[in-house]
Amino acid sequence: MKLAYKTSVLAVATALALAACSFGPSGEPPAMPSPEHYGAQAQPSKTVAAGGIAQQFDLGATSVPQWWRLYRSDALDALVDEGLRNSPTLAGAQRTLAAAQEELRAQVGSSTLPSVDGVAQVERARSPVVPGLGPQEVQYNFFAGQIQAHYTFDFFGQTRYANSASAARVNVQAYELEAARRALAANIVGTAISVAALDRQIALTERLVAVASETANEDQQRYALGSISHVQALNSTQDADSIAASLPAMRQQRALAVHALAVLMGRTPDNAPTVPDLDSLVLPEHVPVVVPSDLLRSRPDIQAADAAVKAAAADVGAATAQLFPSLSLTGSMGRGGFSWPAVLSGAGGLWAIGASLSQPLFHGGALFAQRRASIDTYDAAVLHYKSAVLSAFQDVANSLAALDNDAQTLASTERATQAARTAFDETASRARLGSLPSTAQHASEERFLNAQLGAVRAGSQRMSDTAALFQSMGELPPGQPQATLRE
Template sequence: MNSPMTSHATALTRVALTALILSLAGCGLFGPDRNPPAMPSPDHYSVEGQPAQLPGAEGVAQHLEIGARPVPEWWKGYQSDALNALVEEGLANSPSLGAAQNTLKAAREGLRSQIGDSLFPHLDVGFSPTRERALGIPILPQEPTFLENVFVAQIQASYTFDFFGAALLADRALAGQVQQQAFQLESTRRALAANIVVATINAAALQEQVDATEKLVELGEQRARQTAARYQLGSASRDDMLSAEQDAANAAATLPGLRAQALAVRHAQAVLLGRTPDQAAVPLSLDALHVPESVPVAIPTELLHQRPDILAAEAVVRATADQAGAATASMFPSLTLSASYGRGGFDWATFTSPAGLIWGVGATLSQPLFHGGALVARKHQYEATHDAAVSQYKQTVLSAFQTVADTLVSLDEDANTLNQTRRAMNAAHDASSDTESRYKLGATPFYATLTAGQQYQSARVQYVRARAARLADTATLFDSMGNPPVDYEGTSLRNTVAPTQGANDAKSEKAANTVNTVNTVNTAAE
């Protein structure tokens, strides 16, 4: 024969299962659409389209692999072990990346805490021995007060069911926020790698520009001194002397700012690596960096599923939809079941005897009636937040398309610019060599060699800038392609919200989606 506690437990189990079914069904009834809005699917990013083959420069014609998958460790395409080491150092030591990792860890633990608080029963053990002086009953012939000892030890359990899924929707909303943090971590990681690569390229280019500018300044000073000497001898006019002096001063004025810029880039690179600025790395040579010959370019529809910033914005859309649904569901009834079992008595003998057995079972059904408009206002608040998230998602997608389009155009023009600057530098170099040969033969004055040398160094500065721009824009394009983020167990974060297989309707799909979300993220928190 079943005991009273067993029968009560069976009844509570049935009620609990019924409430759970109702709450799962409620998940599909409330809140706006969780899916992100449909976005345009252009045939190409730029107004003029993008060719599969970019113009060649310095023997390399970059090939755009349309529709190819992104490259996770794309910086290795520059074929520089030193660059690879710098990126690895930054990914291992960067405080900003460490902060993002701990923010994700905190978000996962917060989700685990909320799931444990809302989806599982509360079970507590208490022991309360007290000694008190209490008032007596007036009609009894005894003193107004009396002393008593009370001994109570109980196991108490309670569980709140929200028939319409407010708790499940709230948990799923928080799971969406955890997804957002995971995608933001991946976005931070990729941005860190791209910034290190670009800083390394800029540091190398600026150092070469400083070297060329120093030679340019030295030649300008020599030309100014020689022109002044020629003026003293009467072979040059005063205007020639002043013009040469002005040119030398103008060239020298560019050097301090260029040196400061070069040091600032090195300092920024050191911070990206997790170093102090005084421990900045020695600039690499541009010749040590090879422009990657092949660059993947995702089609626009695939880009939506590869970029971490777009996936994070999508996660926000889903989370805010669930928050709005939870706010709506909280306006409907909820059921709380409670039970206790233990012993009690006014003395130890009663406490330990069969007469000291105590237990209780109860249920509380609650329906909000009036909260001063707070519940309705909160519902409207989360609906407006969802609308804002949808708009932000659209803006994120459009900005991503713009970044890719601008970078493709820049890469196309970078090759042309590099060809022309190299052409100008080669011509200036040949002119300088010819002028120096004629000077050695006595056919040209010495100041002519200085002027030709200045023109060569100026052309060299422009050439270095063009090389750096092509290398940096290639890094930007690699980074803008994104890649499917992967969590620490190797599971695609894109699939944290598991798809429902065999769902018969939208309601069952959303209900199963809720359970999969909570279970998956809770397992990840373990």
């Protein structure tokens, strides 16, 4: 039975040797569809005009490396630059990558080049002898010095495949570092926009609380005079307190965002940075829409999945190569003897040379199981790559749809804000002339403030979604042409 198993092992190994392609897959990622447009509907060339800007979708443009500079805010640029420079998370990932690169160099050097070692040996020993045939013991010294060399021939590529797999995994870490760098920049920009928007919302809400409180006080006076019901006075008080109750939550949200921004930049929360004003940020008018084929090269998460496919393919090759013979050579030369004069004499020369050839015959099916496992791992890596590509397409489609809808939302809120402002101005003028009570002016101002709050939310969401779109486009690797977007 063992003989039959060994014969089958040799037969399979011979068949694999005759078919070099069976050592492992090529490592090329699977072909993916290249849709005409990302979303369910064709992407328009531009959004509706809102905030004075109709954003242009530059179809076929390349991604922008430092896209946050298109917001034209020196303060925002300083926040991102400091975060990229001082973030301990990013720095830790960089050192981890550097360590992996050094380990790869060590692995390649130790596996592809002969190893040469110098060995010095000094020994004093005692050996017993047979009683009655000589002295009771023999003590002697031994001195030796040798140069030893060892080399294993990589005839079937096991070492080469293993080194390729390790190199591909280092590339995975490099792409993950790039993804972390871009994510850090996007988080800083998004958090800064959120804080700036909260500052504006808090200021508007504080004014809203003041106006509602004035209305409540006046209604209390009118109730005391008997001109309104008690229920109406209580309703005014309830409205004022309800608006005031929203302020602590906003302030808490702002505090959390500011603390998070400080940590992203490598600071302690008590040393939080100053955030640029919302009005100082300029919405980028031109945004790139990278074609799907370029997106596969510009997204670091897709590149990492591609490198993982290459690593898994190399693992299949290494697992296959270990089924074949392995040849190693060893050699040594030096001098030795039982005394220094003997070591230095002509009789003290030492040398040895040898070769060993090993062929796996029976390992309980372990080698074949390892090869099957590596094939399954490769198949999983291919599927993960496909999933990463589909997720990237979805990410871009969602961002494009968000920008289109954000512009429509902001345009509607701007029209509502303009109507509320006109109504408030007219109501305030009539109140100053005495034709309307002050409560009517307060009610009109409250509607205007609420409309402004809606416009701030819509405008900041548009800015944040623009940052998300830039982030989703990735960045072409060095050496690829980069488009310069018009500002």
